[in-house]
Structure formats: structure tokens, C-alpha cells
Amino acid sequence: MTKTLKQLREDARGCQNCTLWANATQTVFGAGDPHARVMLVGEQPGDEEDKKGLPFVGPAGRLLDKALTEAGVDREHLYVTNAVKHFKWQLRGKRRLHKTPAQREIDACHQWLEGEIAAVKPHVIVCLGSTAAKAVIGKDFKVSISRGQFVESPLAPYVFATLHPSALLRVQEDEDRELAFKQLVNDLSLIKKALARD
Ligand code: URA
Numbered sequence: 001m002t003k004t005l006k007q008l009r010e011d012a013r014g015c016q017n018c019t020l021w022a023n024a025t026q027t028v029f030g031a032g033d034p035h036a037r038v039m040l041v042g043e044q045p046g047d048e049e050d051k052k053g054l055p056f057v058g059p060a061g062r063l064l065d066k067a068l069t070e071a072g073v074d075r076e077h078l079y080v081t082n083a084v085k086h087f088k089w090q091l092r093g094k095r096r097l098h099k100t101p102a103q104r105e106i107d108a109c110h111q112w113l114e115g116e117i118a119a120v121k122p123h124v125i126v127c128l129g130s131t132a133a134k135a136v137i138g139k140d141f142k143v144s145i146s147r148g149q150f151v152e153s154p155l156a157p158y159v160f161a162t163l164h165p166s167a168l169l170r171v172q173e174d175e176d177r178e179l180a181f182k183q184l185v186n187d188l189s190l191i192k193k194a195l196a197r198d
Pocket residue numbers: 042043044045046049054055056057058060061082166
């Protein structure tokens with residue numbers, strides 16, 4: 001039987017399916033409209049998300065909000081989650097720096113993402129970055145090659161991947177960052193197109 005988001009959130013709270021729980025403050029489960037027609041999937045919580053227990057509330061989340069606004073998409077109506085629900089980090093000086101999750105950690109967390117998709121039944125799934133695309137679309141998917149294109153998926157009628165906002169934050173040159181931001185906004189505009197096709 002399909003579990004509700006409430007049940008899944010409760011179950012995921014004590015998840016020890018991989019070792020990431022040991023260094024994280026808490027499980028950061030998805031949040032947003034439980035009946036959303038659009039689900040955004042990121043990689044994993046960052047430092048701020050780990051402390052607050054909510055996805056995309058730190059610097060990447062603020063950039064995502066800006067891109068969504070420019071694309072004419074209201075975050076209020078979305079369900080936002082991550083492929084991996086614990087913050088993986090390494091200490092650099094006093095800062096906890098993000099570490100990319102390993103495939104085994106993505107796999108260990110997959111049951112929660114699967115549960116969220118089954119409970120929300122989104123019409124559109126947007127994968128933000130490579131980890132999310134690997135978890136939702138497949139291990140060989142390359143965001144650099146296939147971003148902004150709908151892919152066939154049993155998980156939802158419309159699925160596509162785009163850039164991760166954190167990747168934009170790491171771009172050094174202003175011009176390159178602005179171009180990447182335009183690409184992100186352009187890709188996110190597909191959400192409205194997919195909803196209009198329904
Ligand atoms: N990056 C992610 O992938 N998810 C978050 O929640 C925050 C940053």
C-alpha cells in the first residue's frame with residue numbers, strides 16, 4: 001500500500017540505510033504541497049538545510065527561488081525534495097563543505113524518493129543536477145548533454161533535468177554565471193509548458 005508523506009517522513013526520521021546519518025543533524029525530508037503537480041528533486045541538503053530540516057532554504061535555494069520566479073513558477077505549488085536526505089560533508093577550517101554522495105548512498109536513499117513520488121504522483125518531475133538525474137532517470141544520464149529535454153519515464157508523464165543551482169554558485173566568471181542562470185530559467189520554463197499540455 002502507498003504510504004502517505006506523513007508516514008514516510010516519520011519512517012525516514014530514523015533512517016540508517018547508509019552511514020550519512022551519523023554526521024548529519026537530521027533527516028531532511030521533502031517539503032511543499034503534498035498534492036503538487038510538480039516535484040523538484042535536488043541532490044542532498046546543504047549546511048543550512050541540515051540545520052533547519054528543510055530542503056533548499058540556503059544559498060542554492062535562494063537562487064532556485066529567483067530562477068523559479070523568472071520562469072513564472074510559484075514555489076508554493078511545488079513539492080521540493082532531494083535524492084539523498086542526509087547532509088554529506090567534510091570539515092574545511094570551520095566550515096562544513098558539501099561532498100557529493102556516492103552511488104551507494106543514492107541507492108540507499110532511493111526508497112524515500114520512490115515513496116514521495118508514489119504519494120505525490122506529480123505530473124512533472126524536474127531533476128536539479130546530476131545526482132538527482134541519476135536517481136530519477138538513470139545512472140548514465142548526462143545533464144551536460146541532455147538538460148532541458150523531456151525524457152520517457154515510468155515515474156511521471158513529464159520528466160527532465162536541468163542545472164543544479166549550486167553549480168551556478170560555483171561559476172567564477174560573471175558572464176558564464178549569467179548564461180548558466182538563463183539556461184536554468186529557460187529549462188524551468190518547461191514546467192509551464194508541460195502543465196499546459198495536460
Ligand atoms: N542543494 C540541494 O541539492 N538540496 C538542497 O536542499 C540544498 C542544496
